[in-house]
Amino acid sequence: MSSKNAGFAAGLAGALDDAAPRPDAPTRLPIGALAQRSNRLAELASGSVVSRATELVDPARCRIWSEHNRDYDKLNEENCADLIETFKAAGRQEIEAIVRRVQGxxxxxxxVICGARRHWTVTWLRAHNYAEFRYLVEIRDLTDEEAFRISDLENRARRDLSDVERARDYLRALARHYGGSQKAMAERMKASEAWLSRYLDLARLPAALLDAFPNPHELKIGHVAPLKALLKPEERAARVLACAADLAKSRGEGSALSPQDVIRRLAASADAPKKSGSPKKSGSAGAKLITASSGAPLLRVDAKGRKELSLTLLLGGGGSRADAEAAIGALLDAHWPASPNAETA
Structure with missing residues (x-):
C-alpha cells in the first residue's frame, strides 16, 4: 500500500472513532473519488451529517408497534387513496417509515413506530398487481418512551389522525412512560399541561357516551368541555348516558347526526323533566340547562319558589360571552318583563 493510501485508510479509521477531532482544512483540494470520500469523512466527523440505516423490506416481516397511535384496523382503500396514488405515480415509497429491530x-x-399507513399501502399494492413494491424503512434503536415521542412528533401535525386516536395514545403513554405525571409528560413532549389535559379529558370520556356518536373519530378536543359538563352530578350523568344509549340504538334510522347535533340532544336530556302541578315547598322547583346553538352549556337555572331564581354561569362549558349575554337577556325577558308603565322610546 502506498504511503498516500495508507494515510487515507488511517484517517478513515480515525474518523469513525468517537474521539476523532475535526480535520483541519487541507492545504490543497484533493481530486476525484478521494475528494468525495474525504469531504464525506469531514462532514461525518463534524456532526453535520447523521448517517442512518435504511432498507427496503418485506412488509409481511413487519408488525405495528402495540402503542402506535394509528387505528390500523380502520385503514382501507378509501382513507389510504392518497398514498396509493402517490406510490403508483412515483413507482416507489419515497419517505421512509421509522422502525426498530425485533429480537426472538x-x-x-x-x-413499525411511524408509518402504519405506508405499511398498509405497500401491503395493499403488493396484493393488487404491484408485487415489486417494498417497504422503505429507517432502522433506529429506541426505547418505548423515545418511540412514543417520535411517533407523536411525526403525527401531531397530520390531519388524518383523529383527536380521539391521539387522545387515547396520550392516556396510554401517561401511565406507561410517565408514572401518571401529567407535568413530566408535558415537559418531555414540549407542550403545555393545559393542552395535554384537554386530550386526556377526551380519552377519559365514557365509552357509553361515545357510542352516541355515529363516528367518534369526528370528535374534537373542543367538544370536551360541553360533554364533561353533562356528566356531573351523577343523576344528570345517568340521564345523559341513557340518552346516549338510545341514540346508539337508533343509529341508522334517518340521516347521521353531526357531533354538534348529538351534543344538543344529550344536553336536552341532562335535566329531569318538570313535574306538573305546584312545586314542593321545600327544595328546588326544578332546574333548567340553557345551551348555546353549538350545544355548549351556558347557564343552569334553579327555581326556588315562585319569586326566586338561582342562576349558575357554566364558565367551562365552551360557550362564548356573547352566547351567555344573549341567554341572560332572554331569561330576563321571560321572567322579568318590562313594566307596563315604563316609558317607550
Missing part, C-alpha cells in the same frame, strides 16, 4: 421472533424482523 422468527417471523418478524421489525416493529
Amino acid at each position: 421472533d422468527p417471523d418478524i424482523d421489525f416493529e
Whole structure:
C-alpha cells in the first residue's frame, strides 16, 4: 500500500472513532473519488451529517408497534387513496417509515413506530398487481418512551389522525412512560399541561357516551368541555348516558347526526323533566340547562319558589360571552318583563 493510501485508510479509521477531532482544512483540494470520500469523512466527523440505516423490506416481516397511535384496523382503500396514488405515480415509497429491530421472533424482523399507513399501502399494492413494491424503512434503536415521542412528533401535525386516536395514545403513554405525571409528560413532549389535559379529558370520556356518536373519530378536543359538563352530578350523568344509549340504538334510522347535533340532544336530556302541578315547598322547583346553538352549556337555572331564581354561569362549558349575554337577556325577558308603565322610546 502506498504511503498516500495508507494515510487515507488511517484517517478513515480515525474518523469513525468517537474521539476523532475535526480535520483541519487541507492545504490543497484533493481530486476525484478521494475528494468525495474525504469531504464525506469531514462532514461525518463534524456532526453535520447523521448517517442512518435504511432498507427496503418485506412488509409481511413487519408488525405495528402495540402503542402506535394509528387505528390500523380502520385503514382501507378509501382513507389510504392518497398514498396509493402517490406510490403508483412515483413507482416507489419515497419517505421512509421509522422502525426498530425485533429480537426472538422468527417471523418478524421489525416493529413499525411511524408509518402504519405506508405499511398498509405497500401491503395493499403488493396484493393488487404491484408485487415489486417494498417497504422503505429507517432502522433506529429506541426505547418505548423515545418511540412514543417520535411517533407523536411525526403525527401531531397530520390531519388524518383523529383527536380521539391521539387522545387515547396520550392516556396510554401517561401511565406507561410517565408514572401518571401529567407535568413530566408535558415537559418531555414540549407542550403545555393545559393542552395535554384537554386530550386526556377526551380519552377519559365514557365509552357509553361515545357510542352516541355515529363516528367518534369526528370528535374534537373542543367538544370536551360541553360533554364533561353533562356528566356531573351523577343523576344528570345517568340521564345523559341513557340518552346516549338510545341514540346508539337508533343509529341508522334517518340521516347521521353531526357531533354538534348529538351534543344538543344529550344536553336536552341532562335535566329531569318538570313535574306538573305546584312545586314542593321545600327544595328546588326544578332546574333548567340553557345551551348555546353549538350545544355548549351556558347557564343552569334553579327555581326556588315562585319569586326566586338561582342562576349558575357554566364558565367551562365552551360557550362564548356573547352566547351567555344573549341567554341572560332572554331569561330576563321571560321572567322579568318590562313594566307596563315604563316609558317607550
